[in-house]
Amino acid sequence: MPQDLETKLKLKTEAYNALLESYKVLQLRVERQINLPSSDDAEHVRMTTNERRKIIEANRKLKEKVSELENQAHQVTIRTAQELHERQKAEIIEQKDQIINNLKEKIQQFSNLISPNQPYDFQSLQTEIKRLKIQDLTIQIPLKKQEFEQNTNNLKNNLNNSGKYLLDKIIKKQNKLFQSNENNSDKLEELKQILKEDLENNSERLTEVLNKNKELFNLEKHLENLQNEQNIR
Numbered sequence: 610m611p612q613d614l615e616t617k618l619k620l621k622t623e624a625y626n627a628l629l630e631s632y633k634v635l636q637l638r639v640e641r642q643i644n645l646p647s648s649d650d651a652e653h654v655r656m657t658t659n660e661r662r663k664i665i666e667a668n669r670k671l672k673e674k675v676s677e678l679e680n681q682a683h684q685v686t687i688r689t690a691q692e693l694h695e696r697q698k699a700e701i702i703e704q705k706d707q708i709i710n711n712l713k714e715k716i717q718q719f720s721n722l723i724s725p726n727q728p729y730d731f732q733s734l735q736t737e738i739k740r741l742k743i744q745d746l747t748i749q750i751p752l753k754k755q756e757f758e759q760n761t762n763n764l765k766n767n768l769n770n771s772g773k774y775l776l777d778k779i780i781k782k783q784n785k786l787f788q789s790n791e792n793n794s795d796k797l798e799e800l801k802q803i804l805k806e807d808l809e810n811n812s813e814r815l816t817e818v819l820n821k822n823k824e825l826f827n828l829e830k831h832l833e834n835l836q837n838e839q840n841i842r
Contacts, residue, residue: 768804
C-alpha cells in the first residue's frame, strides 16, 4: 500500500533528525581530534601542524554548510505547517530528500576527516548516540528527582496534614495516568481543585510540582526505552 504524503513527510523528518544527530557526534570526534596533544596515545594518529590546520579549515567549512542545511530544513518545516495542497507537499518531500542527501554527503566528509581509510558507519554512530543519551539521562534524572522532591516538600510546608495527604494522592493519581497513557482525568482535576482551595494564592506551586513530576516521568520513560533498544541489539 503506497504511503500517503503525510507519512512520507514524517519519515523524511525522522531520517533528517537521525542524520543530524550522527553529524553532531562526528563533529565532537573531529574537534576532539583537533585538540589532541601531539603526544597522545597510540589509538590516534599524530598530526603535523599542517595536517591539523587543514582539518580545522575543512571542519569550519563543513560546519557552515551543515548550518545552511539546518536553516533549509527549518524553512521546509514552516512550509509544511502552512501548506496543505498535495502538490506542495510533494515538493516539500523532494526538498527534504535533497537536504538529506546533502547532509549525508557532509557526514561522509566528516567521517573521512576522522578515519580516511574507513567507510562511514551509520549504525555505529546511532549506537554511540544512544549510549551518550543514556549517559546523559543517567546523570540528569537524579538531579530532576531531587528538584521535584524539594519542590514537593516546599509545597507541603504550606499544607496541613489533610492537604499533604491530598497532594500525595494527586501525585500518585498523576503517575497512574502517565503509566496508562491517559491525558486527562476528571478525578485528578477534582482533587487539584480541592487542594488549590487550601493553597489560596499559591496554586501555581501545585502546577509547578505536577509539571516537574511529568518531566521526571518523561525522562525516566525515555531512559527505559533507550535501554530496552540497547538490550534488543
